[in-house]
Amino acid sequence: MVFETxxxxxxxxxIGDAQEFHAMQSNLKxxxxxxxxxxxxxxxxxxxxxxxxxxxxENNDFWIYAIEKISDNQFIGTVALVKDAYNDDEIxxxxxxTFWGLGFGSExxxxxxxxxxxxxxxxxxxxxIDENIASVKILEKxxxxxxxxxxxxxLQLTETKYQLKIVTE
Numbered sequence: 001m002v003f004e005t006x007x008x009x010x011x012x013x014x015i016g017d018a019q020e021f022h023a024m025q026s027n028l029k030x031x032x033x034x035x036x037x038x039x040x041x042x043x044x045x046x047x048x049x050x051x052x053x054x055x056x057x058e059n060n061d062f063w064i065y066a067i068e069k070i071s072d073n074q075f076i077g078t079v080a081l082v083k084d085a086y087n088d089d090e091i092x093x094x095x096x097x098t099f100w101g102l103g104f105g106s107e108x109x110x111x112x113x114x115x116x117x118x119x120x121x122x123x124x125x126x127x128x129i130d131e132n133i134a135s136v137k138i139l140e141k142x143x144x145x146x147x148x149x150x151x152x153x154x155l156q157l158t159e160t161k162y163q164l165k166i167v168t169e
Contacts, residue, residue, distance in 0.1 A: 002065050003118075005111035008104060010079055013052050013066045018045050020075040024096045033129040034094065035154060067093070067108055079108055081116070088125040089116065105138045113142055116166060123165045130158045139164075 002010040013021070022044040024030050031038060039047070051064045061083040068075050077095035084090040091112045095104060116124050126144060128135045129152060144162035152159040 003111055003115045004070065005107045007070055008067055008076075008108055008111065009070050010065045010067055010108070010111070010115075012055055013048060013064065013078070015045075015048065015052065017066055017075050018048055020096065021045075021048050021078070024077060024094060027097055029097055030094060033132040033135070033155070033157075067095070067104070076104065077108075079112060081112070084125055084127075089121050089123070090125045090127065091116070092126065100134070105134060106141060109138050109142050113164065113166070121166055123163055126162045126164075128160055128162065129155065130160055136160070 002012070004010070018041075022041050025044045025047070026038050026040070028038060054060050054062055054064075063081045065079050065081075066075055067077040067079055075096075076099045077093060080090070080092035080094075082090050082092075091109070093105060093108050093112070113124070125147075126135075126139055128139060130136065130149070139162045142164065144164045147161045147163045149158060149160050151157070
């Protein structure tokens, strides 16, 4: 396990997550603000295997973890902790549509902030397509501030880069 929140635990992905991972990655509503790229089961399974293989890479800077409910160990999404194009520490999260609107996004974002603080990060970055109102609200609730707005070239939508400076006690 990587970390826990009140209702969720974050752990390494496993090949046993393939069906749920595929369901999430092949849902157009889930992917519309990510890359919009819908893949078949084989492609998503290959991507899952690639993500799992990164856990053993020395100096890996691209970590994607599973999110599951503590109550029943059900896979509900993924969380990302990666280096962006500017070598900043970027966070992200994605949930199966079934679990939208239940407060899991706010909970996992808060948990990520605490985890990043524990491992010594000074700041974290998040990118959000402005139409993704739920994620915008989550970042604002967690005290992220706007760094810049621009047009995402892949999706042709307005995107905002957010930052949170992590204060240590």
